Amino acid sequence: MAMATREAYGKALVELGAKNKNVVVLDADLSKSTKTADFQKVYPDRFFNMGISEQDMMVTAAGLATCGKIPFASTFAIFATGRAYEQVRNSIGYPHLNVKIAATHAGITVGEDGATHQSIEDISLMRGIPGMVVINPADAEETRQAIFAAAEHYGPVYIRLGRMAVPDIHDQNYKFELGKGEVIREGKDVAIIATGIMVAIAIEAADKLKEEGIEATVVNIHTIKPIDKDLIVEVAKKTGKVITAEEHNIIGGLGSAVAEVLSEEYPVKIKRIGIKDQFGQSGSPKELLKYYGLTAEGIVKNSKAILKIS
């Protein structure tokens, strides 16, 4: 099965809405794309369309949160974190209000809409706000559980979701734990630390590496902040070589976060796979992933490079 994390978000919201009456949802005229329309259908009274005004939406969500509501505010990642950055920072982050920013269409896999709509800086922007939790789920089940975990956690949470369908990695037996990474494969040669849609691609890369006799550890870092330092240090100690993979600029995202941890705690050689400090462009999601090297082949190539195998 394959499902976009935004689809899973829409379904999770409906489920959450039934369990928690304080959950309210706001959208900025993209409810059919962000899938908050699913919630609107079932709970029209608790859904607020704010029109195309993301700044107003974020601070309205803040106001609702001061009255005990648990607002989920949704739009595309570029607008949630870019257009409304200072509103998120000053009216949600600084007062540490219980607002959940669930942003879809993150990264280059937005595809055809091109660079204006492809957010490659959002993790960096949200990670820099004190007290903000940053989650980037890898598949449908992880999204579902992350949405519930976000609602349970008091305080601002940024949840990064995608447009494109991604393969299922987890089933219902999976237990999502906020702030804890997940070891998906164990291998002694290299650790591939991935987030979001890159987790499935990292697993594919590990399979290819195995065929060539290279054993890779694959770690899923769904919570980029607070990051699971212990696990990152543990896999660095075990393998001595770390690759990071994210659908985000290599500046400020997962790669930076992992480099911060390891340079302080246990310096090892790191290679960061991501968008190399450039803007995206129009194209199909698959073409774009290939063009920017966010593929299993790209991870294999970088793994060999870090292992100095040609």
Added chain:
Amino acid sequence: MISEAAHGHPGGSLSCVDILTTLYFDKMNVKPDNPKWEDRDRIVLSKGHAAPALYATLAKKGYFSEKILSTLDKLGSILQGHPDMKSTPGLDMTTGSLGQGLSAANGMALAGKLDKKGYRVYVILGDGELQEGQIWEAAMTAAHYKLDNLTAILDFNGLQIDGPNREVKNIEPVNEKFKAFGWHVIEIDGHDFDQIDKAIEEAKATKGKPTLIIAHTIKGKGVSFMENQVGWHGSAPNEEQRQKAIQELEGSGV
């Protein structure tokens, strides 16, 4: 307070203090001994730089000791340079970055409607901040959701940091603009307690739409050398000026 901190915004604080006084001592249903009481009326000081006026009002109302007022802006104080709801008892929202308060007030008013609560939400806007686009996004939201439990009060002193609004970037006609956005609009003298009182009652009685009270005020009101002086937007008085100001304010019974 501002002179002790050697920092602050006396002009815009003095222009809205009569409004704050009316709200806290006559109109608002609040419990200073239980600042987070969920049925309380709420206030958002969107022009967060007038924090000293709000802090003084909250202290007078009994949210905290008046002695604390002298700690304004000092390291570790519960009275931050701009309102921080996490630090100060009685603050309903963190503000300071202009243009955001109306949206926050809308959120509170929406929550009140959703929960079928009778509380009212007040928001104090500055004139200069009407230049922020978000104000108009929020003005549209309040009208769209028929937030008649929300009253916005514009502290219209006509002056902003770089000069008179009409020279910096004209905001007029404010009345017609808000009417066109679907609001009920009332214009008053913002230093006439009787007019403030009546306008707030009229807002309460207005159904199906939000109300804007345009309160024509004087920046630096009550202190002769500060009145209508742009220079007193963001500067603190020295000791001599402080004493003169206090003398004048006390003499006028404020």
